[in-house]
Amino acid sequence: MDKENPPPATRSHPRHHAVPPYLLVSMAACDGVWEAPEAMREFIAPPVAPEDRDLPGAPGQSAGSDFETRSRIATRARQTLLLDQALLHERATTHADIARLMDPTGRLARIISDAQGAESTPGNPVRAEGESPIQDLDVNRAYDGLGAVYEFLADMFKRSSLDGSGLVLRGTVHYGQYYDNAFWDGTQMVMGDGDGEVFNSFTSSLSVIAHELGHGLLQYTTNLDYQGQSGALNESIADVMGALVEQFVAGQDAASASWLIGEGLFTDAVHGVALRSMAAPGTAYDDPILGKDPQPATMAGYLDTTEDNGGVHLNSGIPNHAFYLFATALGGNAWETAGSLWFNVIATRALPQDADFGIFAEQTLLQARRDHGAGSAIELALVEAWDAVGVHPVVQEAVNE
Structure with missing residues (x-):
């Protein structure tokens, strides 16, 4: 466990849900x-x-x-x-709760539990690290998904689990009856089975699994406030994690990837392909019941609302699209240069917890200069990506004066 930078002991960790x-x-x-x-x-x-x-x-x-x-x-x-x-009104996750979940070896450790339709966690443990697959597709997909996230962090960023110190990865499946959502609760990933008419089981999407664990990664790095633009950044960085892990497992480069979050989650009855599109926010679905995907792709469409914690799932489309433009401009594997830069920004903890889009953009540019030199092609591609979505980098010191 990182004793110099322990997880917050008193802050409440909101339930980060996949379906807005x-x-x-x-x-x-x-x-x-x-x-x-x-x-x-x-x-x-x-x-x-x-x-x-x-x-x-x-x-x-x-x-x-x-x-x-x-x-x-x-x-x-x-x-x-x-x-x-x-x-949302459940108790906060405490430092002591988290400490009990550490694996002192730092190696991959997973525990999947079955809620058996109850609205409680973690349920009954049904598969632990190293055990063979069982006759439950959701258990096995959750187990594999947690492993994919661990492998991604270890291979790409030399990080042992979400906290950097071997946090045990836990997941609960079969949560609730026809539960149409998935969430990170501060200690584990929780997945519903869906209703079978609009949503399939939430374990069917690796990008959703990785998205939820992306919230866990932020919990142990830059724990961005879950409100307004900082909350939208929280959602966006989790989406970046979801997309990159899915691409990493499939061996897809930036040009060939779908850039969809939750692809395959909708049943065939729905007029839509995913919960969100990073390539084209606002186009993921257009359905008689669900309505049209309302995500904006640029600041010109920014939605100023008090709902959804100030539009955290809505306006996340803007930094999502900036990352997509940056990664595809660079070409190759998105998780290498673009993903590494985003990870370094949150891992250095230079961001304030209430960072807005402008502050985050400036921090990514500073990181690009540190990693690749001032005036590099990578920095220029990043400048163009933020400019394309209408986000103007803001120097943090000027904001704090």
């Missing part, structure tokens, strides 16, 4: 029975004419009426929203 609340709100309102909060109505899909509705029934059933399908989806989405709201 505005998407669940659209699902919850799709039967017209529940009225969404005023601030969220702009994100709800408009009513769809009966002749244009083509959603099927539940898996293994006939299509049934459109209202029955929408009623099922809405009910399950409301249950997920209520559960997610309750999780």
Whole structure:
């Protein structure tokens, strides 16, 4: 354990959910029975004419009426929203809680537990490090996903687990009934099974698994405040982690990668390909129930809202797109130069916890100069990427005066 830089002992670690609340709100309102909060109505899909509705029934059933399908989806989405709201009020994770999860050897150590449909964690341990696969696809995918993240951090950044000191990687699967989300709770990754009509099991997406552990990495490096632009950076850096781990495992370079977060998570009934697109924010889905992906790609579309902790899942599309432009401009493997630069920025802890986009952009440019020299092609590509999304680097000292 890093005794010089221990994890915060008193700060609450918010539950970082994979599916943003505005998407669940659209699902919850799709039967017209529940009225969404005023601030969220702009994100709800408009009513769809009966002749244009083509959603099927539940898996293994006939299509049934459109209202029955929408009623099922809405009910399950409301249950997920209520559960997610309750999780936000759980106790803070303490230093002592985390210390018990350290592996003194520093080697890869994983424990996967099964919640068996209950809304509690961790559940029953079902597979530990070195044990053979079992007859549960979700357990095995979670186990493999945690291993992929560990390998990525070890190979690329010489880091032993999320904390740099061999933190045991834990995951809980089969959380809740038809639970349409996944989250990092400060000590482990928790995955729902999905409802089978909008979402498949959340273990089906390696980028979502790596995204959740990306929040864990930030917890032990630069623990960015989960509000406004610093919260959007928190979400964006987790998305970068998700994309890079998926590319690393698949052996994809920046040009051939999809840059999608949550690809394969939607069922075939959904008009969409993923939760988010880093290559083209705002295009991941356009569905009668989910609505259209509202993420902006540039500051021209920045969404000033009080919902979603100040738009953390919305405005994360802006730094996401900057990273995509930077990585594809450099070419080759995105995790090498671009990913290493992003990792070094958060690992050096030079960022304030309330950093906005401008401060983060400036820190990436300073890191580019340290790593590659002033005026390098890499620095110029980074300048162009931030300029393309409308983010102007801000010198931190000037902000603090």
